[in-house]
Amino acid sequence: MSEPLQRKRPTMMQRDAHVRRVLQQRGEVGVAELAAGLGVSEMTLRRDLDRLEQAGLVRRTHGGAVPAARLGFVFDFAARRQANRTAKQAIAAEAAKLVTPGAVVLLDAGTTTLELAELLSDAVDLVVVTPSLAVASTLQFSTGVKTILLGGVLRRGTPDLTGEIPEAALGMLAVDIAFQGADAIGLDGTLYTGDLSTARLDQRIRERAARTYVLADSSKVGRRALARHGHLREMSGWITDRGIAPASLKALRKLCVPITLV
Numbered sequence: 001m002s003e004p005l006q007r008k009r010p011t012m013m014q015r016d017a018h019v020r021r022v023l024q025q026r027g028e029v030g031v032a033e034l035a036a037g038l039g040v041s042e043m044t045l046r047r048d049l050d051r052l053e054q055a056g057l058v059r060r061t062h063g064g065a066v067p068a069a070r071l072g073f074v075f076d077f078a079a080r081r082q083a084n085r086t087a088k089q090a091i092a093a094e095a096a097k098l099v100t101p102g103a104v105v106l107l108d109a110g111t112t113t114l115e116l117a118e119l120l121s122d123a124v125d126l127v128v129v130t131p132s133l134a135v136a137s138t139l140q141f142s143t144g145v146k147t148i149l150l151g152g153v154l155r156r157g158t159p160d161l162t163g164e165i166p167e168a169a170l171g172m173l174a175v176d177i178a179f180q181g182a183d184a185i186g187l188d189g190t191l192y193t194g195d196l197s198t199a200r201l202d203q204r205i206r207e208r209a210a211r212t213y214v215l216a217d218s219s220k221v222g223r224r225a226l227a228r229h230g231h232l233r234e235m236s237g238w239i240t241d242r243g244i245a246p247a248s249l250k251a252l253r254k255l256c257v258p259i260t261l262v
Contacts, residue, residue, distance in 0.1 A: 010038050015048050023058065023067045030064035081111045087217040087241035090262040092116040094239050095179055095215055101125045103176040106205055107135050109160035109198070110181025112215040114138065120145060129173060131166045131201060133159035148173075155195065162197035167204045178209035182216040184223035187248055189232035189255045192225035199229035211236040218243030221252075232257040 010018070015038055022029050022037070035045040049065050052058040058065040092115035099105055102125050107113040109132035117138040120126060124144035130136055136149040137159075150169045152161030180202055184192040191214065193199050206212045214232065218241050232238055237258035244252070244261075253259060 010040065012048070014038075015040065015045075016052065019045075019048060019052065019065070020057070023065065028061065028064060028066045032063075034064075081114065083111075084217045084219050084241075085115075087219075087243065087262075088112040088115045088215075090241060091215050091217060091239050092119055094260055094262045095213060096120065098177060098213065099123070099126070103127070104129065104174065106130065106175045106178035106209060107132065108178070108180045108202065108205060109135070109158070110215065112181050112217065113179050116179060116215065129170075129175060131161040133161065153197075155197070160198065162195070162201055166201055170201075170204050170208045173208055175205075175209040176211070178205050178212040180205060180212060180214050182214055182220055182229075183225040185214075185216055185220050185232070185252075186224060187222055187251045189252065189257065190224075190228055191230045191232065192223070193227050193229045194225045196227045199227040202229040206230065206234055214238045215240075217241050221245075221248050 018038055019034060022034065031042050031045050031049070035042045038045070049058060049060055053060050053065070057068055059068050088111060091112055095116050096119045099120060101123070104127045105120070106129045107117055108130070114132065114134050117128070117130075117135040120128065121139055121142045122144070123142070126144060127146045127148065128135070128139055129148045129150065131150040131152060133149070136147055139145050139147045150161060150166035152166040153163040154160070155162050182191045183194045186192070193202065212235055214235050216238065221244050232252070232255055235257060237260060239260045239262065242261045249259075
């Protein structure tokens, strides 16, 4: 009879992911429980927790750990990025077709524009302007892309820069094409965001761009958020997925704004 297969020892990255997931779900957990769940020694887990604490991701307690504020942010941003990600990637792929070599492109701080940044990272002869630390980080090693990060005030809980500084910096630039997201889109075509300072920046972006497209998946349709930042009629077009209810799509098409479904 053959010997039973031994459980493969998890890597450090796998252990870290497990610790973060459990802490996010539970809020606090003990070393013994974590070690048992991973099949490693408690000594290994203590070293892992010490390393994560030094990185600012967890805070050690007697016998265990609790999430640090930064860990909550990491998971919140990751969750927002993963939500409807297949649709976001399809939308980004369609948007990438509008970008031509030599263009000055502005990407706002949405998670769909971050997917577009991933696709543009291999571009040649492109200038990308952004108020997003996440977008800038994605493009930082792209040899064919010159990235201009707009300065500003870091919006709490996000990798986004807002305020008077990026608004003023935009006044120095001429943008060929801009891509914006939306936290919600009303059936009357109103575009919403959950942050007032972001709304002002979005308005300023449209003033500086020759063309502006909104990239927003169907989950945003028929909803409202805190601040209005514009209307679909101000856009050159809207790229979205096919999940919009037929009645809602019919109402939105009456606005005579080009809508591309992917």
